[in-house]
Amino acid sequence: MKLVITNLTKTYKNGVKAIDNLNLEIGTGMFGLLGPNGAGKSSLMRTIATLQSPDSGSIMFGDIDVLEDKMALRKILGYLPQSFGVYPKMSAEDLLDYFAALKGVSSKADRQVLVKEVLEITNLYDVRKKHVAGYSGGMKQRFGIAQLLLNNPKLIIVDEPTAGLDPAERHRFLNVLREVGTNCTVIFSTHIVEDVKELCNDMAILNGGRILKQTTPSHARKELIGKIWTKIVERDDLEQNETVYNVLSSNYNEDNTLNIRVFADEQPDADFITSEPQLDDVYFIALKQDEPVLS
Numbered sequence: 471m472k473l474v475i476t477n478l479t480k481t482y483k484n485g486v487k488a489i490d491n492l493n494l495e496i497g498t499g500m501f502g503l504l505g506p507n508g509a510g511k512s513s514l515m516r517t518i519a520t521l522q523s524p525d526s527g528s529i530m531f532g533d534i535d536v537l538e539d540k541m542a543l544r545k546i547l548g549y550l551p552q553s554f555g556v557y558p559k560m561s562a563e564d565l566l567d568y569f570a571a572l573k574g575v576s577s578k579a580d581r582q583v584l585v586k587e588v589l590e591i592t593n594l595y596d597v598r599k600k601h602v603a604g605y606s607g608g609m610k611q612r613f614g615i616a617q618l619l620l621n622n623p624k625l626i627i628v629d630e631p632t633a634g635l636d637p638a639e640r641h642r643f644l645n646v647l648r649e650v651g652t653n654c655t656v657i658f659s660t661h662i663v664e665d666v667k668e669l670c671n672d673m674a675i676l677n678g679g680r681i682l683k684q685t686t687p688s689h690a691r692k693e694l695i696g697k698i699w700t701k702i703v704e705r706d707d708l709e710q711n712e713t714v715y716n717v718l719s720s721n722y723n724e725d726n727t728l729n730i731r732v733f734a735d736e737q738p739d740a741d742f743i744t745s746e747p748q749l750d751d752v753y754f755i756a757l758k759q760d761e762p763v764l765s
């Protein structure tokens with residue numbers, strides 16, 4: 471099912487326009503919503519999840535008019551907010567059983583089958599007897615996925631789920647999400663480019679409440695072939711280079727020099743060599759092109 475967002479705008483009471491006339495189409499599979507802090511990711515996700523109303527615009531999921539028929543969307547929605555609050559001192563198994571009962575699964579036997587299934591998908595079956603309150607950050611995030619899977623959602627929204635996870639936990643979490651994302655629509659917000667690179671078949675870059683670019687990770691990289699150049703510069707020369715070239719990023723080398731990455735249609739000067747485009751380059755170019763030009 472397709473999610474179609476048209477001319478969506480959301481202004482908070484303090485006057486901040488967090489979503490600014492935004493248009494977006496999202497199909498089945500893993501969709502990455504990439505943007506810096508304050509870009510409007512959570513605002514967009516909360517609005518799609520029917521937790522807040524926009525000023526104007528429309529959101530359709532298949533034939534469900536999300537803003538008109540909130541209940542219809544909620545029945546098929548799985549939402550993992552940025553922070554889930556405090557967990558009670560209950561085992562994962564008992565807590566999922568409780569959530570399943572709240573979601574209307576009245577037969578104890580049906581709940582047992584369902585709870586076992588979601589614990590297995592999220593690799594929590596072995597620790598099902600442990601209190602969720604004592605889980606690590608990564609386990610809590612996977613528990614968050616387990617609970618949202620209980621009503622077999624067709625649309626899954628996860629808001630910056632990898633923030634604060636160590637690399638091993640992040641990897642485990644992404645593997646779980648990859649598995650659940652095979653036959654429904656998953657919208658995954660992050661400010662970590664690597665997350666999108668590893669996981670998503672479709673993506674958009676968001677800033678200032680607007681979509682700066684919608685693309686696929688592989689197409690976006692292909693577009694930049696022959697346009698990313700690198701050169702080694704002294705640390706003190708970075709600023710000077712930034713005034714002359716379109717510097718996207720710079721990384722330290724072991725000898726304290728810097729490797730700068732520059733976006734240009736042609737070789738900027740003889741010292742530059744071409745480099746294979748990375749998804750980070752795509753992200754930095756989109757953000758830079760959005761910067762106001764100061765005169």
Ligand SMILES: Nc1ncnc2c1ncn2[C@@H]1O[C@H](COP(=O)(O)OP(=O)(O)OP(=O)(O)O)[C@@H](O)[C@H]1O
Binds near residue numbers: 483487505510630
């Ligand atoms: N409830 C609110 N009231 C007022 N302003 C808000 C509210 N929620 C968010 N904002 C503002 O709206 C803008 C977008 O915030 P939002 O949380 O949607 O961005 P984000 O991309 O999710 O950022 P982060 O990665 O920091 O969570 C920011 O300027 C933020 O300060």
